[in-house]
Amino acid sequence: MALWSEERPSEDFYRVLAPDGTLVGDPPDLDDDELRELYWTMKLTRAFEDKALRMQRSGEVSIISRCRGEEATPLGAAAALSPGDWCFPLYRQRSGLVYWGVPLDRQLANLMGAEPETIDDHLPLDDATEPPVNFSPGYVPLGANLPNTVGSALTDKLNDRDTVSLTFVGDGSTSQGDFHDALNFAGVFEVPAVFICQNNQWAISVPAHRQTASETFAEKSDAYGVPNERVDGNDIFAVYEKATEAVERARNGEGPTFVECVTYRIVEHNTADEPSVYRDEEQREYWLERDPIDRYEAYLLAEGVLTDEDIDAMEDEISEEVASAVAAARDVPESAPHRMFDNHLRGESWNESHQRAELERELDGKNPFVDWTGEGFE
Amino acid sequence: MALWSEERPSEDFYRVLAPDGTLVGDPPDLDDDELRELYWTMKLTRAFEDKALRMQRSGEVSIISRCRGEEATPLGAAAALSPGDWCFPLYRQRSGLVYWGVPLDRQLANLMGAEPETIDDHLPLDDATEPPVNFSPGYVPLGANLPNTVGSALTDKLNDRDTVSLTFVGDGSTSQGDFHDALNFAGVFEVPAVFICQNNQWAISVPAHRQTASETFAEKSDAYGVPNERVDGNDIFAVYEKATEAVERARNGEGPTFVECVTYRIVEHNTADEPSVYRDEEQREYWLERDPIDRYEAYLLAEGVLTDEDIDAMEDEISEEVASAVAAARDVPESAPHRMFDNHLRGESWNESHQRAELERELDGKNPFVDWTGEGFE
Amino acid sequence: MSDAQVTGETTERNLVETINETLAAEMRTDDTVRLLGYDIGPIGGVYRTTEGLIDEFGDERVIDTPLSENGILGTAVGMAMRGERVVPEIQFMGFFYPAFGQFMYTLVKMRERSGGAVDVPLTVRMVCGGGVKSSEYHSESTESYLVHTPGVRVVYPSGPREAKGLLAASIRHDDPVVFMEHKKLYRTHREPVPDEEYTLPLDRARVAREGEDVTVVTWGAMVREAEQAADAVDADVEILDLRTLSPLDIETVLDSVKKTGRCVVFHEARRTLGLGAELTAVVNEYAFDRLLAPVQRATGYDVHFPGNQIEGEYLPDAQRAKYAIEAVMGYEF
Amino acid sequence: MSDAQVTGETTERNLVETINETLAAEMRTDDTVRLLGYDIGPIGGVYRTTEGLIDEFGDERVIDTPLSENGILGTAVGMAMRGERVVPEIQFMGFFYPAFGQFMYTLVKMRERSGGAVDVPLTVRMVCGGGVKSSEYHSESTESYLVHTPGVRVVYPSGPREAKGLLAASIRHDDPVVFMEHKKLYRTHREPVPDEEYTLPLDRARVAREGEDVTVVTWGAMVREAEQAADAVDADVEILDLRTLSPLDIETVLDSVKKTGRCVVFHEARRTLGLGAELTAVVNEYAFDRLLAPVQRATGYDVHFPGNQIEGEYLPDAQRAKYAIEAVMGYEF
Numbered sequence A, B: 001m002a003l004w005s006e007e008r009p010s011e012d013f014y015r016v017l018a019p020d021g022t023l024v025g026d027p028p029d030l031d032d033d034e035l036r037e038l039y040w041t042m043k044l045t046r047a048f049e050d051k052a053l054r055m056q057r058s059g060e061v062s063i064i065s066r067c068r069g070e071e072a073t074p075l076g077a078a079a080a081l082s083p084g085d086w087c088f089p090l091y092r093q094r095s096g097l098v099y100w101g102v103p104l105d106r107q108l109a110n111l112m113g114a115e116p117e118t119i120d121d122h123l124p125l126d127d128a129t130e131p132p133v134n135f136s137p138g139y140v141p142l143g144a145n146l147p148n149t150v151g152s153a154l155t156d157k158l159n160d161r162d163t164v165s166l167t168f169v170g171d172g173s174t175s176q177g178d179f180h181d182a183l184n185f186a187g188v189f190e191v192p193a194v195f196i197c198q199n200n201q202w203a204i205s206v207p208a209h210r211q212t213a214s215e216t217f218a219e220k221s222d223a224y225g226v227p228n229e230r231v232d233g234n235d236i237f238a239v240y241e242k243a244t245e246a247v248e249r250a251r252n253g254e255g256p257t258f259v260e261c262v263t264y265r266i267v268e269h270n271t272a273d274e275p276s277v278y279r280d281e282e283q284r285e286y287w288l289e290r291d292p293i294d295r296y297e298a299y300l301l302a303e304g305v306l307t308d309e310d311i312d313a314m315e316d317e318i319s320e321e322v323a324s325a326v327a328a329a330r331d332v333p334e335s336a337p338h339r340m341f342d343n344h345l346r347g348e349s350w351n352e353s354h355q356r357a358e359l360e361r362e363l364d365g366k367n368p369f370v371d372w373t374g375e376g377f378e
Numbered sequence C, D: 001m002s003d004a005q006v007t008g009e010t011t012e013r014n015l016v017e018t019i020n021e022t023l024a025a026e027m028r029t030d031d032t033v034r035l036l037g038y039d040i041g042p043i044g045g046v047y048r049t050t051e052g053l054i055d056e057f058g059d060e061r062v063i064d065t066p067l068s069e070n071g072i073l074g075t076a077v078g079m080a081m082r083g084e085r086v087v088p089e090i091q092f093m094g095f096f097y098p099a100f101g102q103f104m105y106t107l108v109k110m111r112e113r114s115g116g117a118v119d120v121p122l123t124v125r126m127v128c129g130g131g132v133k134s135s136e137y138h139s140e141s142t143e144s145y146l147v148h149t150p151g152v153r154v155v156y157p158s159g160p161r162e163a164k165g166l167l168a169a170s171i172r173h174d175d176p177v178v179f180m181e182h183k184k185l186y187r188t189h190r191e192p193v194p195d196e197e198y199t200l201p202l203d204r205a206r207v208a209r210e211g212e213d214v215t216v217v218t219w220g221a222m223v224r225e226a227e228q229a230a231d232a233v234d235a236d237v238e239i240l241d242l243r244t245l246s247p248l249d250i251e252t253v254l255d256s257v258k259k260t261g262r263c264v265v266f267h268e269a270r271r272t273l274g275l276g277a278e279l280t281a282v283v284n285e286y287a288f289d290r291l292l293a294p295v296q297r298a299t300g301y302d303v304h305f306p307g308n309q310i311e312g313e314y315l316p317d318a319q320r321a322k323y324a325i326e327a328v329m330g331y332e333f
């Protein structure tokens, strides 16, 4: 059976924390609480996604893509933002969402296939739960988020606001035309945007060396006059630092930055995928040794920011937090069928109200095709 | 009234023939006949397009985009090809078509709005008139030619043929997603393709510095691992030489090349355009001094390859050739309306034959809407 | 104005002038209105619809972009998500297709997939239609691709007077709108346009002419052709100018057809899955027993838009409308 | 085979196996058949339709590409222009839209604008359809965008047996074809598929069941739902499996409706400008005086494909078809 060969990307990139947790550069200026929060966020994200995976296996969740082993990239990037900024995530950036408090129960209800209106009804956001950073809905069509992010950033620039817009792109998605449009517009209009390339080296079954003949993803942004950085994406400090610099540049009116974060998709693309079919799973070993949580934990333990007891306590808290999110999400009732009509156009057109009535009749066991005059059903 | 500022591109590019016609590098290895043919082609192209412009003014041609002042770029590029190669032109590469003998009368009939089937009927290609290089139909939707060229080149590669596919892209059209797709696929599959960027610095009214923040267009191909060159696009020798190198690389299995040719659109975008509305037409002076024909003529005269008498004689011949093309194109009858149905799908569907019959009835002054049974009109 | 109720002064205007002045007026009253597109700045649009606007509003309100339709729509959606009332321009409908990704994924879908949390209050101006001896790509009428798509209003004025009220309403509306401008209408026709500002509803057809015998449903440049046909035919024709193609004003269509018992749909687009198909289906479904004849479709043919020598034979006109009207008038069971 | 005439051995097959084996068979007999797409090589397709093909034919025949639908179609068209019978895959119809530029400008138009000089003999495999609890983008049926477009055949098998003959015919045909594969059919249904090779016509509907009272026009995954409805309803139902959506086999549709006098169109796509609109219009135009009831459309609703909790209520099924059949059977003037 054919397997893809892998080409290991150059590790000639910005790194602060070596895979064994020792410092090879200057750590960012974060206090112990902040350091612990980053750790907590990665652990919580992993626990949450593992739970969602199990719920998928048991049929409660239809599909999930985990960011396991990649948690440092979206987290370090999102943590560089400030309240009021904008973030445009895809589906593999959960640690970033978790950091800013996008409620886990709402996330899980979404994974369970609930309509957004149903989630809003049963798990409404309020002043306490509304995340301080603005998150767009997650994007599934690859690349579509990128030009929207540019538009968001351009809006702030034109209105003389110092808000920053940050978004993500997978290695595979750099091949989309939207990537080209977004980077090009960003360069021309010098918008306050930050693009994080989460290069996990696989797009489902297609390896990065089949996506592009360029040596790195980072250098792609040269083509648009957009400066770039390339960092160890499994090193929370490296990601955080370069993302922070990029965010600051944007906030200071110095335009966009593109940051390639080199990581690895150590797990399945999503729960419908089985990677051993197309790649040599022994490669995982190499990357498991570079796990972002492990190395960070080693560092925090060595520095005395955390103790083993702290970790045990955290794990208990995390279990509880996940369990309560699961309980809350399970409490969300199945979405009502008529939700499918919601939030298309304002007002109710003839067509919409007629089709709503048809659906209602059908659900009532009545024939929906007997309005012969267009005047409605009696 | 707002006018665009212009940013003159760096002239730090490959040049052989200075604007005054003196050599600043090594001329290509071409004999006198070949040198004269290049000259002839540029002159003929210019005369032909000027005639078409006049025919547009008098209503015979609906619209034309001239390559005046840019003739050296498509010509130098196309001349680098060999019989059997493939060329995918747009609408501003006429000198390349003229070089390979794409018949002027057919080109003009096309500008006069004739359907391709009508042209084939009345000015058929035969063994004598079929150009030795394969030309695709000209592309109007910007960028669409680029991925098709990659597919063409990939086909040759997969079939172990040493055919080369060459295409063009305007400065403006590099902003299309198709550009990204094509360069990316070309790099990944290392196809035998040559991309000529005809950077005439304007896309209708939009200047090149509004298309991209990269310093040059050439460097864009780095993002795809595709090597590039940047040349004086008004210097027939420079274009020819770098295009020839690129074609040879492709033919030798060394993959694609991207060549930026820096030129200037000294005239209107097309006959519906008036550039003085949006740009300072005094800039033209600078570029008129860099005209590709003038400098080449100066060189040929100085080298004794041409005399003034030769030029006079050529101009007479050119007038005649244009006149006879005009006459032949005018002899092509108006296209028959039913041509609009030709060459969609093979066979004739119910719908197509019914609509053909409707049109025929309408043209006969009969009501086309009285077939109430679908069994046809009696 | 709810249709013919605007009073006061009027000025003769063509469509280009009307679009230009309406854009200017909206930009004066609302700072979040920004125009985005290529060739809209110093050149003032290839049809001069944005002429002078960059002088008045500057290049942060009238923004020339790189040459990418998808980039324009994608950026515009991002701006709209942040509350700007962006008015992106698609220079020709035939060049809209590279932007179909952004159109489908964000423009028409953002509000629905965000459960109503994120609005996209933009208005895409799209130049369409044939009959001016342009090239095939510059002449298309492919509104079906838009109308089959939920989540976007499709507005199509038949002349300057309608355009003024519909464009103002579109820009002020919080739903995304595609606003179609038929290039043949740009300069060929002048009519009195009320000077005062007004909006028109974005979901109501206009009864352009009342009649008892047959309903002609049409829009855009075909409305005036329908009027000529109505003048020339021996029948009392009711003409509906749809104005908004999505959502359809089915009520007005059904009311009219139930009254007349006969219907012709008359449009420039290709026939197969042109909007005539939907209108025929709706009439069939809800007014079947009132129909005295089959609905007929006088349309373009199912071909790629032809070269300019024969576009006249492709395009529907008053004569083709007249044939269809005569056909349904002459039909006997 | 012209329909039911293939004899000889058969083997039970599902749709995935049939597609896989038919691709392999065509690749064995014609070296110019190459597959292009992402996730078609070592992984063998996300639905395993290309499983094993890279092992047999190598990576110059089964070509994994960068992740761009527009790049795939654009490259495939260039290959087809040079005579290769390329079979590009679009992993999900909901991700086809970024490729709409290449689709419109080159795939469907190259032959026409070259006056017949340049052919594009490719077959785009497009995975479509809902009902497997996937996400909204993975469940769309938007064939209307294809069918409104001239210059391309749209083929849509209802099961393995049809798929084998239609796919072979599509690949061998010199017109560009979009070949739609409904993912719900991939594994849910097995049926005997003839072992010998055969092709089916690319412009003829199949009479899936004969009946006298009412014609149900349908295709794809809805054919089997229609059969269940026919079994459950108190009427003699004729079922037409369209098989090719463009060009439409209007003759077969009209013959059937003229015989039965009643018609239901039954499809998964949204209603407005779904193919039901066109079929209703055609029946109205050419069989009006034979109709005993209005044509009814049992379809999806005019919304974006909903989340998977409620897709079951969106999607038409045997019950919805049955209602429509009962409605037209019960109609009285």
Ligand SMILES: Cc1ncc(C[n+]2csc(CCOP(=O)(O)OP(=O)(O)O)c2C)c(N)n1
Pocket: A092, A140, A141, A142, A143, A169, A170, A171, A172, A173, A174, A198, A200, A202, A203, A204, A265, A269, D038, D067, D091, D095, D098
């Ligand atoms: C336009 C589009 N095409 C195809 C898909 C199907 N798809 C979903 S994820 C994926 C791979 C994405 O790879 P990459 O960009 O590297 O992101 P990753 O999943 O590795 O984070 C594909 C092909 C899609 N969602 N959108």
Ligand SMILES: Cc1ncc(C[n+]2csc(CCOP(=O)(O)OP(=O)(O)O)c2C)c(N)n1
Pocket: B092, B140, B141, B142, B143, B169, B170, B171, B172, B173, B174, B198, B200, B202, B203, B204, B265, B269, C038, C067, C091, C095, C098
């Ligand atoms: C997809 C697409 N969008 C828009 C147009 C309209 N258009 C025709 S030429 C042109 C400018 C092209 O500029 P450039 O690529 O620099 O080529 P040039 O005309 O300067 O040779 C535009 C916008 C088109 N033909 N295709």
Ligand SMILES: [Mg+2]
Pocket: A170, A171, A172, A198, A199, A200, A201, A202, A203, A204, A265
């Ligand atoms: Mg990836």
Ligand SMILES: [Mg+2]
Pocket: B170, B171, B172, B198, B199, B200, B201, B202, B203, B204, B265
């Ligand atoms: Mg240009």
